[in-house]
Amino acid sequence: MKTSKELYIVDDSEDHRFIIQNIFSKFLPSYPVRLFRGAKELYELLILQADVNYQGGLPGLIILDMKMPVIKGSDLLRLLRQTPDNDKMSWKTFPIVMMSSQSSPQEIAECYQAGASSFFTKPTDYEELKILFRVLCKFWLDYNRLPSKIS
Incomplete structure (x- = not known):
């Protein structure tokens, strides 16, 4: 399914x-993926996309790393959930999944309290990571339905 x-x-x-990038280019090429180095880079693009004249594509799912320098993932998640909705995006319900290589029960709880749609631990095995991304894409991008504003 494209x-x-x-x-x-x-x-x-x-x-x-x-x-x-390697997993998506070799095994999941039907899913367009955009990679960001940090919270600021993503947020700047999202501000551009909120403009009424923006004509480009929009995300169907955002996956945030929990532990990043400057702005940690849960803080960015909280910021996104507080962003006012517009005619293109409903930030209160938009799917945002958190990931981390290691996390405590408190950090996981913090993410859900901030509005995470889901949380997963990054597999260290390449094959497991490939399977995880396939499942995430299948569910969130193919099967999941969003409000008509952004679907």
Whole structure:
């Protein structure tokens, strides 16, 4: 199934972004993915996309790394959930998934309290990561239905 919805992934690790790009280009080419180094880079694009004259594509799912320098993932999540809705995006219900290589029960709870749609631990095994991204894309981009504002 070909989707027009883009997957946005924010991860400060250059190595992890390289691995993700490799997985999508080799095994999941029907899913457009855009990788970001940090929260600021993503938020600047989202501000541009909120403009009434913006003509480009919009994300169908955002995956945020929990532990990033400057702005951690849960803080960016909280900021996105507080962003006013517009005619293109409903930020209160938009799917935002959190990921981390390691996390405490308190950090997981913090993410859900901030409005996470889901939370997963990054697999260290390449095959497991490939399977996880396939499942995430299938569910959130193919099967999940969003309000008509952004679907």
